[in-house]
Amino acid sequence: MHIGLVGGIGPAAQDYYTRRLVGLFADANTPLEMTTVHADAPTLLANLAADRRVEQAEIFVRLTERLAEAGAGFVAVTSIAGHFCRHEFAARSPLPVIDMIDIVALHLEALGLARIGILGTKTVMQSQFYGGIPTAAVIAPSGPDLDRVHAAYIAMATAGTVNMEQREVFKSVARKLIDQAGAEAILLGGTDLVLVFNGEQSMFPVIDCAAIHAHQIAQRAIELA
Structure with missing residues:
Protein backbone atom coordinates (compact mmCIF):
# COMPACT_ATOMS: atom_id res chain seq x y z
CA MET A 1 0.00 0.00 0.00
CA MET A 100 -1.07 8.71 16.33
CA ILE A 101 -2.99 9.52 19.51
CA ASP A 102 -5.20 6.43 19.37
CA ILE A 103 -2.26 4.16 18.54
CA VAL A 104 -0.15 5.48 21.43
CA ALA A 105 -3.12 5.11 23.79
CA LEU A 106 -3.39 1.41 22.94
CA HIS A 107 0.37 0.99 23.43
CA LEU A 108 0.28 2.63 26.87
CA GLU A 109 -2.70 0.53 27.92
CA ALA A 110 -0.73 -2.60 27.05
CA LEU A 111 2.23 -1.37 29.13
CA GLY A 112 -0.01 -0.89 32.17
CA LEU A 113 1.59 2.39 33.30
CA ALA A 114 -0.37 4.51 35.79
CA ARG A 115 1.50 7.87 35.73
CA ILE A 116 3.28 9.29 32.69
CA GLY A 117 5.18 12.56 32.38
CA ILE A 118 4.89 14.49 29.12
CA LEU A 119 7.08 16.94 27.19
CA GLY A 120 6.20 18.84 24.02
CA THR A 121 4.39 22.03 23.05
CA LYS A 122 2.30 23.80 25.67
CA THR A 123 -0.92 22.63 24.01
CA VAL A 124 0.17 18.99 24.00
CA MET A 125 1.29 19.15 27.62
CA GLN A 126 -1.66 21.09 29.04
CA SER A 127 -4.18 18.93 27.18
CA GLN A 128 -2.50 15.76 28.51
CA PHE A 129 -1.80 14.50 24.97
CA TYR A 130 -5.13 15.89 23.70
CA GLY A 131 -6.97 13.92 26.36
CA GLY A 132 -6.25 10.77 24.41
CA ILE A 133 -4.82 8.57 27.20
CA PRO A 134 -7.72 7.19 29.24
CA THR A 135 -5.77 4.50 31.09
CA ALA A 136 -3.09 6.62 32.82
CA ALA A 137 -2.60 9.99 34.49
CA VAL A 138 -0.58 12.26 32.17
CA ILE A 139 1.55 14.68 34.21
CA ALA A 140 2.64 17.97 32.61
CA PRO A 141 5.42 20.25 33.91
CA SER A 142 4.18 23.00 36.20
CA GLY A 143 4.94 26.69 36.66
CA PRO A 144 7.92 28.12 34.76
CA ASP A 145 8.95 24.65 33.63
CA LEU A 146 5.92 24.50 31.32
CA ASP A 147 6.96 27.67 29.51
CA ARG A 148 10.62 26.68 29.41
CA VAL A 149 9.85 23.35 27.78
CA HIS A 150 7.45 24.95 25.28
CA ALA A 151 9.95 27.65 24.25
CA ALA A 152 12.80 25.16 23.93
CA TYR A 153 10.66 22.77 21.93
CA ILE A 154 9.42 25.38 19.44
CA ALA A 155 12.96 26.63 18.86
CA MET A 156 14.29 23.10 18.39
CA ALA A 157 11.48 21.99 16.08
CA THR A 158 11.80 25.06 13.88
CA ALA A 159 15.58 24.72 13.54
CA GLY A 160 15.64 20.93 13.28
CA THR A 161 18.57 20.82 15.70
CA VAL A 162 18.99 20.96 19.47
CA ASN A 163 21.59 22.93 21.44
CA MET A 164 23.01 22.18 24.86
CA GLU A 165 20.78 24.68 26.69
CA GLN A 166 17.62 23.20 25.18
CA ARG A 167 18.81 19.69 25.88
CA GLU A 168 19.34 20.57 29.55
CA VAL A 169 15.83 22.04 29.81
CA PHE A 170 14.23 18.84 28.56
CA LYS A 171 16.35 16.50 30.63
CA SER A 172 16.08 18.46 33.88
CA VAL A 173 12.31 18.83 33.61
CA ALA A 174 11.91 15.16 32.68
CA ARG A 175 13.93 14.23 35.75
CA LYS A 176 11.63 16.37 37.93
CA LEU A 177 8.58 14.58 36.52
CA ILE A 178 10.16 11.25 37.40
CA ASP A 179 11.62 12.12 40.81
CA GLN A 180 9.07 14.62 42.16
CA ALA A 181 5.79 13.93 40.31
CA GLY A 182 6.04 10.15 40.39
CA ALA A 183 5.99 9.59 36.64
CA GLU A 184 6.94 6.05 35.63
CA ALA A 185 8.03 7.10 32.13
CA ILE A 186 8.29 10.20 29.93
CA LEU A 187 6.01 10.51 26.92
CA LEU A 188 7.82 12.24 24.05
CA GLY A 189 4.90 14.46 23.13
CA GLY A 190 6.79 16.07 20.27
CA THR A 191 8.38 14.15 17.42
CA ASP A 192 11.52 16.28 17.48
CA LEU A 193 12.33 15.16 21.02
CA VAL A 194 14.10 12.19 19.46
CA LEU A 195 16.93 14.69 19.00
CA VAL A 196 17.29 14.65 22.79
CA PHE A 197 16.19 11.26 24.08
CA ASN A 198 17.34 7.84 23.00
CA GLY A 199 15.18 5.16 24.58
CA GLU A 200 18.05 2.69 24.76
CA GLN A 201 20.42 5.14 26.46
CA SER A 202 18.10 7.26 28.62
CA MET A 203 18.43 7.11 32.40
CA PHE A 204 14.64 6.67 32.67
CA PRO A 205 11.96 5.04 30.48
CA VAL A 206 10.76 7.09 27.51
CA ILE A 207 7.79 6.46 25.23
CA ASP A 208 8.69 7.36 21.63
CA CYS A 209 5.31 8.23 20.11
CA ALA A 210 6.71 8.78 16.62
Missing part, protein backbone atom coordinates in the same frame (compact mmCIF):
# COMPACT_ATOMS: atom_id res chain seq x y z
CA HIS A 2 1.26 3.44 -1.00
CA ILE A 3 1.90 5.56 2.14
CA GLY A 4 0.95 9.23 2.22
CA LEU A 5 2.69 11.46 4.76
CA VAL A 6 2.00 15.06 5.70
CA GLY A 7 5.52 16.28 6.47
CA GLY A 8 7.37 19.55 6.67
CA ILE A 9 6.20 20.20 10.23
CA GLY A 10 9.73 20.26 11.56
CA PRO A 11 12.66 18.99 9.47
CA ALA A 12 13.88 16.57 12.14
CA ALA A 13 10.42 15.01 12.43
CA GLN A 14 10.15 14.38 8.71
CA ASP A 15 13.65 12.92 8.59
CA TYR A 16 12.85 10.65 11.54
CA TYR A 17 9.71 9.23 9.95
CA THR A 18 11.45 8.71 6.62
CA ARG A 19 14.38 6.87 8.18
CA ARG A 20 12.10 4.75 10.36
CA LEU A 21 9.87 3.71 7.50
CA VAL A 22 12.76 2.96 5.16
CA GLY A 23 14.30 0.76 7.85
CA LEU A 24 11.05 -1.03 8.69
CA PHE A 25 10.38 -1.86 5.06
CA ALA A 26 13.95 -3.02 4.57
CA ASP A 27 13.61 -5.32 7.58
CA ALA A 28 10.41 -6.72 6.07
CA ASN A 29 12.08 -7.11 2.67
CA THR A 30 9.15 -5.22 1.15
CA PRO A 31 9.29 -2.38 -1.42
CA LEU A 32 8.32 0.99 0.03
CA GLU A 33 5.94 3.28 -1.86
CA MET A 34 5.64 6.65 -0.16
CA THR A 35 4.82 10.24 -1.03
CA THR A 36 5.35 13.15 1.35
CA VAL A 37 3.72 16.57 1.04
CA HIS A 38 5.02 19.67 2.77
CA ALA A 39 2.97 21.45 5.43
CA ASP A 40 4.29 24.79 6.69
CA ALA A 41 5.48 24.60 10.31
CA PRO A 42 5.04 28.32 11.15
CA THR A 43 1.46 28.23 9.83
CA LEU A 44 0.67 25.14 11.89
CA LEU A 45 2.20 26.63 15.03
CA ALA A 46 0.19 29.84 14.57
CA ASN A 47 -3.03 27.86 14.11
CA LEU A 48 -2.14 25.71 17.12
CA ALA A 49 -1.58 28.76 19.32
CA ALA A 50 -4.94 30.26 18.24
CA ASP A 51 -6.75 26.89 18.35
CA ARG A 52 -7.80 27.25 14.71
CA ARG A 53 -8.60 23.57 14.25
CA VAL A 54 -10.86 23.80 11.22
CA GLU A 55 -8.43 26.05 9.36
CA GLN A 56 -5.52 23.66 9.94
CA ALA A 57 -7.66 20.64 9.09
CA GLU A 58 -8.54 22.24 5.76
CA ILE A 59 -4.83 22.68 5.02
CA PHE A 60 -4.28 18.99 5.75
CA VAL A 61 -7.25 18.09 3.53
CA ARG A 62 -5.80 20.00 0.57
CA LEU A 63 -2.46 18.29 1.06
CA THR A 64 -4.14 14.89 1.38
CA GLU A 65 -5.94 15.45 -1.91
CA ARG A 66 -2.50 15.68 -3.52
CA LEU A 67 -1.50 12.44 -1.83
CA ALA A 68 -4.62 10.73 -3.11
CA GLU A 69 -3.82 11.92 -6.64
CA ALA A 70 -0.33 10.45 -6.23
CA GLY A 71 -1.83 7.06 -5.38
CA ALA A 72 -1.60 6.98 -1.58
CA GLY A 73 -3.99 4.62 0.17
CA PHE A 74 -3.98 6.38 3.55
CA VAL A 75 -2.45 9.42 5.24
CA ALA A 76 -0.54 10.10 8.46
CA VAL A 77 0.54 13.43 9.96
CA THR A 78 4.19 13.39 11.04
CA SER A 79 3.69 15.80 13.92
CA ILE A 80 2.19 15.41 17.37
CA ALA A 81 1.37 19.12 17.47
CA GLY A 82 -0.43 18.60 14.16
CA HIS A 83 -2.86 16.24 15.85
CA PHE A 84 -4.58 19.11 17.67
CA CYS A 85 -7.12 19.11 14.82
CA ARG A 86 -7.21 15.34 14.46
CA HIS A 87 -10.99 14.96 14.74
CA GLU A 88 -11.69 17.79 12.30
CA PHE A 89 -9.15 16.38 9.84
CA ALA A 90 -10.39 12.79 10.07
CA ALA A 91 -13.95 13.94 9.40
CA ARG A 92 -12.91 15.74 6.19
CA SER A 93 -9.96 13.70 4.90
CA PRO A 94 -10.35 12.09 1.46
CA LEU A 95 -8.12 9.22 2.68
CA PRO A 96 -8.23 7.09 5.85
CA VAL A 97 -6.10 8.65 8.59
CA ILE A 98 -3.69 6.66 10.76
CA ASP A 99 -4.03 8.67 13.95
CA ALA A 211 8.35 5.35 16.58
CA ILE A 212 5.07 3.71 17.66
CA HIS A 213 3.23 5.65 14.95
CA ALA A 214 5.75 4.78 12.22
CA HIS A 215 5.61 1.10 13.14
CA GLN A 216 1.82 1.11 12.78
CA ILE A 217 2.04 2.93 9.45
CA ALA A 218 4.47 0.33 8.12
CA GLN A 219 2.43 -2.55 9.46
CA ARG A 220 -0.76 -1.25 7.88
CA ALA A 221 0.90 -0.66 4.52
CA ILE A 222 2.54 -4.10 4.45
CA GLU A 223 -0.68 -5.84 5.44
CA LEU A 224 -2.60 -4.08 2.67
CA ALA A 225 0.07 -4.52 -0.01
